[in-house]
Amino acid sequence: MEETRRRELERDFQRLQGGDRSALEPAFRILFPIVRSFAARLLSPAESEDAAQLTLEKVFARIDQYDAGRPVLPWVLAIAEWECRTLRQRTRRRKEDTDVTLEKKRTEDESPEGNAARHEELQQVFQAMGELSETDRLALREFFFDHDEVADANARKRKQRALERLRLVVRRLYGW
Amino acid sequence: MAGESTQRMASEDLGRAKNAYERARFMRAISGTIPFSLVVAFAMIFGTRREIGLPLGVALLGLAAFSLHRGGLFGRAVLPGIVAGIFPLLLAFAARACGHVCMGDSCMSLCVPACSMGGLVAGAGLAWLGLRTKMAPTFFVAAFGFTLLTGALGCSCVGSAGVLGLFAGLVVPLLPALGIRRHA
Structure with missing residues (x-):
């Protein structure tokens, strides 16, 4: 200065x-x-x-x-x-x-209680999928099991819509 | 656009800096009056009537806080003014303790002479300080006010006569000093 x-x-x-x-x-x-x-x-x-x-x-x-x-x-x-x-x-x-x-969350999730809770949630999701249409179930099967990065925009939209409908069913049936 | 945003930030920061400065000055002014409140408390404990001491004390402390916050010559006048005022205050209490002095058939209280003498000494001290440090006339006026208020806590022992004695004692040395500084 x-x-x-x-x-x-x-x-x-x-x-x-x-x-x-x-x-x-x-x-x-x-x-x-x-x-x-x-x-x-x-x-x-x-x-x-x-x-x-x-x-x-x-x-x-x-x-x-x-x-x-x-x-x-x-x-x-x-x-x-x-x-x-x-x-x-x-x-x-x-x-x-x-x-x-x-880290705390990850540890909780990996604990026996966390594992049991996750298992129960997964069971609920699969049961909720039974309430969906065949098309939605097919789209979600690809999402959960195939994990393909689908290039087709229509397929992506189908998966998105199926997921939204699944969320609504889960909320209606199990409240989460 | 970036220039405008920088300018806006700068003026917001300037506003905050000003507020921080004023807040700090205010807090320092309040804490600065705490020692002076001891003077008022001392006066009330040792004899100043409450109906006089309270309004005088409030006025003294309020003005002190305001002057300290304002700063400048007003702020600088607070400490010397109040310290100078302690002298006539103590003399007044001493006079009260002595009671009346009787000569022949007439008796008189020593309060008024004590306060006049106290005012004279206090005024001389302030005049010396102000002249030595080349203070502007505002300093003399402000310090006079603080000395008068402080001394009045004790010099109200015989009502307004004591305060008038104090006033007269202060004015005698301060007026010439004020005149000197005005023409300097």
Whole structure:
């Protein structure tokens, strides 16, 4: 940052500490692009926007903690770095929680109780298929057992319609 | 389109930054008045009548919070003004404790002389501070207000006479100092 802008920023910060609100916008306009590009180097585009916004809020909320006479930018970027790190940890924790939830579900499904429940559901589906027409049953047999990637659009539509009718029957008979 | 969206985000972020700044100043102003509430509590405990102490205390703390939040010269006047006002406050309580002084057939309360003296010393202190730090006239006026309100907590011991004595004592050194700074 050039010397004049740096001095301008320091003066704005000192004025803000004294309560001069007119210094806020000029200081913000200088800092906004700097903080944004700093955060963009550490985070994804969406996260970097959040981090930049939180950083600037914290900077102006804690302006009384800024040591007048020291350079502004290192202080601001230290807050930015902290916000980026916090956001990154939060994202990582959220991803870990999702992984744990999925793993928990997989483990439950593979448990004896999970297996028994799945078996019962499958029995119900096969029984429901008995209520469908021959055409629908044929289409679903291909879906369940053949797993062919059918190129024909009509065949795909038949399978889709058969599945929808099967869902309605299952809901009517077993409530799920 | 991208430019417009960036500008909109920037002005939204600016709005949030302003709100964060004002919120923080407000909280600091409120917490800044807590020590001064001890002065009011002290005055109420040691003799200020409730019907006088409460409105004075509320006015003092309200103005202090407002000035601290506003900042500038008003904010800077709060601490020296209230600290200066403690001197006549304490003198007034001391005078009350002494009771009346009798000379011959006439007796008088020491409250008014104590408050005038307290005001004089407080005013001199504020004048010295304001001149030394080259404060603008607004500082003197604001600090005068805070000193008067603080001192009045004690100087209302004999009603308005004590407060008038305080007022007179304050004005004597402050007016010249204000004049000097106005023409500086």
